[in-house]
Amino acid sequence: MSDGVNLFDNAHGNVQGSTGANVSVEKLNEGVLKMAEQKDIGGKKRLGIVPRFLLAPVAKRGIFEQFFATELIGGVSNSPNIVNTWFKAGGLTVIYDHNLDDSGTNGKKAWYLAADKGRTVKVYFLNGVQTPYLESRDGWTVDGTEWKVRIDAAAAVTDYRGLYRNAGEA
Numbered sequence: 001m002s003d004g005v006n007l008f009d010n011a012h013g014n015v016q017g018s019t020g021a022n023v024s025v026e027k028l029n030e031g032v033l034k035m036a037e038q039k040d041i042g043g044k045k046r047l048g049i050v051p052r053f054l055l056a057p058v059a060k061r062g063i064f065e066q067f068f069a070t071e072l073i074g075g076v077s078n079s080p081n082i083v084n085t086w087f088k089a090g091g092l093t094v095i096y097d098h099n100l101d102d103s104g105t106n107g108k109k110a111w112y113l114a115a116d117k118g119r120t121v122k123v124y125f126l127n128g129v130q131t132p133y134l135e136s137r138d139g140w141t142v143d144g145t146e147w148k149v150r151i152d153a154a155a156a157v158t159d160y161r162g163l164y165r166n167a168g169e170a
Contacts, residue, residue, distance in 0.1 A: 007157055008165040013038065020108050020167025022060070023067045028086055031113045031164045038161040049162055051113035054092045057100035060109050060168070064094060109168040119162030126152035 005011045013034055021027050035049045056064050068090075073082045086092070092113075100110065114120050135148040157163070 001157070001160060007160055007163070012160045014160055014164045016164075016166040020110065020169050022169045023056075023064055023111065025073065025082070025085060027166060028090075028113075031166060035113060035115065035162070035164050047161060049115050049119060051092060051164065052116045053114040054094045055100065055112040055114060056094065056096055057109040057111070057168075058096045058098045059101050060111065061096050064096075064111075068094065111166050111168055113164040115162030119159055120157065121155050122158045123153055123155050 001007055001012075008015045016027065016030060016034075032051060035051055036046065038047045038049055039045060040047060054064075067084070068086060068088060070084050071087045073084050100112075129152070132149050132151045136145050139146050
């Protein structure tokens with residue numbers, strides 16, 4: 001980041017300590033609180049950022065799907081059952097990405113919370129052209145027409161305050 005600190009760092013207040021954990025009411029609430037407590041650049045006013053997306057590795061899909069489909073947490077050994085306030089994702093859009101399966105350390109699979117677009121990552125297009133470039137020619141080595149398609153785009157993090165990382169659990 002421009003401040004010389006890694007994107008996810010305790011200095012930014014957007015990570016869950018040094019040890020991670022699987023999804024739970026407590027860990028999700030912790031992430032939401034850390035995002036809500038982020039302050040403006042002057043460090044005076046809380047921004048109240050609310051996560052909109054939960055990004056998780058495909059390897060943890062079963063755990064996350066089970067968690068969000070469970071209305072009561074507990075069972076026989078935990079009486080009375082605890083209400084899962086995140087039942088049916090609690091307003092979060094859950095996205096599973098296979099790239100996150102390779103991003104962990106020591107077998108841990110990190111998961112993330114992200115705010116609405118505009119508070120996290122911005123996509124930039126070369127010369128502002130947002131449509132693909134198309135080029136064609138009649139085939140000489142193949143019957144038909146050959147096509148070349150490309151789009152010149154790049155993405156960059158705009159603000160760490162709209163992102164949160166939990167290191168996950170093996």
